[in-house]
Amino acid sequence: xxxxxxxxxKRISFILIIALLVSTISYGYVDLGxxxxxxxxxxxxxxxxxxxxxxxxxxxANTWNNxxxxxxxxxxxxxxxxxxVQDSYFSVMYDSFLAYGWPADANAGFxxxxxxxxxxxxxxxxxxxxxxNSTSYLDGQGLLTHEFxxxxxxxxxxxxxxxxxGNYTDVTMYGHSDYSMLNSYGQRTLHQDDIxxxxxxxx
Amino acid sequence: xxKNKLKLSIVFMLVLLxxxxxxSKFNINETLRDxxxxxxxxxxxxxFSEPQYEEAELVQRSDVVVIxxxxxxxxxxxxxxxxxPEDPESPAAKKGEKIKVKAPxxxxxxxxxxxxxGTLTKINIDLIIPDMSNEFFDILVEGNxxxxxxxxxxxxxxxxxxxxxxxxxxxxxx
Numbered sequence: 001x002x003x004x005x006x007x008x009x010k011r012i013s014f015i016l017i018i019a020l021l022v023s024t025i026s027y028g029y030v031d032l033g034x035x036x037x038x039x040x041x042x043x044x045x046x047x048x049x050x051x052x053x054x055x056x057x058x059x060x061a062n063t064w065n066n067x068x069x070x071x072x073x074x075x076x077x078x079x080x081x082x083x084x085v086q087d088s089y090f091s092v093m094y095d096s097f098l099a100y101g102w103p104a105d106a107n108a109g110f111x112x113x114x115x116x117x118x119x120x121x122x123x124x125x126x127x128x129x130x131x132x133n134s135t136s137y138l139d140g141q142g143l144l145t146h147e148f149x150x151x152x153x154x155x156x157x158x159x160x161x162x163x164x165x166g167n168y169t170d171v172t173m174y175g176h177s178d179y180s181m182l183n184s185y186g187q188r189t190l191h192q193d194d195i196x197x198x199x200x201x202x203x
Numbered sequence: 204x205x206k207n208k209l210k211l212s213i214v215f216m217l218v219l220l221x222x223x224x225x226x227s228k229f230n231i232n233e234t235l236r237d238x239x240x241x242x243x244x245x246x247x248x249x250x251f252s253e254p255q256y257e258e259a260e261l262v263q264r265s266d267v268v269v270i271x272x273x274x275x276x277x278x279x280x281x282x283x284x285x286x287x288p289e290d291p292e293s294p295a296a297k298k299g300e301k302i303k304v305k306a307p308x309x310x311x312x313x314x315x316x317x318x319x320x321g322t323l324t325k326i327n328i329d330l331i332i333p334d335m336s337n338e339f340f341d342i343l344v345e346g347n348x349x350x351x352x353x354x355x356x357x358x359x360x361x362x363x364x365x366x367x368x369x370x371x372x373x374x375x376x377x
Contacts, residue, residue: 176253
């Protein structure tokens with residue numbers, strides 16, 4: 001009697017083809033090419049920010065924490081020292097971009113000066129900010145969620161080739177936001193590609 | 204016999220393809236823990252979220268739009284600026300304290316060749332560019348001409364200008 005083989009060529013080929021198909025599904029994120037020095041990201045609220053801004057920052061950080069990836073944002077409280085983008089503190093700041101020599105109409109920026117630096121987030125006070133979906137202001141929490149994404153190594157998404165699961169303008173890490181685009185409020189909520197990104201960079 | 208050999212060859216080729224692809228997909232060699240971080244690569248160090256404007260709005264939002272020659276680097280500096288906090292509800296503002304901010308900048312000497320929009324009284328102005336790596340600033344080369352969308356920046360003097368936008372503020376002129 002001929003014994004039936006459990007792993008014949010057909011089955012092995014089938015398994016391998018499935019494995020190949022799975023491996024061709026790439027993650028939909030852009031790698032900034034930078035990793036902060038620690039998976040515990042202690043951030044400080046600069047004392048030039050109101051409690052309204054601080055609460056936006058806490059909510060934005062918690063949005064990433066809720067993914068349960070291998071990186072965590074930890075509140076460090078208020079900091080009172082000068083805002084120096086070259087220091088090793090990770091600060092969140094609200095200020096005029098012109099004082100930094102940065103582009104006047106950019107919404108927000110993430111700056112990392114030295115290799116291994118934790119970086120800083122600055123929200124541009126020359127823009128109009130608020131809470132919610134509006135054509136007259138940007139949603140502060142939404143843009144902070146975007147900037148916190150940079151601080152863990154995620155880059156800006158600019159095209160359909162950068163995402164896998166939907167419209168690239170819907171992802172939190174989409175690099176453009178404006179009042180008229182009404183997308184900053186949506187940036188509060190992580191898209192599957194954002195989640196894939198943090199999980200891939202911080203397994 | 205020939206058929207079996209063909210099947211085995213196909214299986215062998217699939218194995219060869221699958222191993223490296225799965226290896227890279229699941230980052231088997233890249234567990235980004237503290238002791239294994241690769242921070243040596245040159246990457247943009249300053250990234251922005253920005254609006255995107257049509258040409259008319261770019262011009263309207265700029266104080267001046269010029270074509271200028273990037274003559275030379277006048278200064279590379281980290282200027283400490285002492286200023287009022289911008290958020291009136293912040294602890295600093297409530298205490299009446301000023302804040303100090305520091306960021307590295309390159310101050311270029313820009314020779315104006317044509318004013319497209321706005322008014323300039325001087326033929327040379329200071330162009331303030333962040334001294335940090337960014338894909339949009341990194342294209343600037345001394346001696347070259349650029350069309351620039353600029354905003355007056357009094358933090359750096361009464362003849363100083365910053366870009367309106369990182370991604371749209373600099374256009375190389377051939």
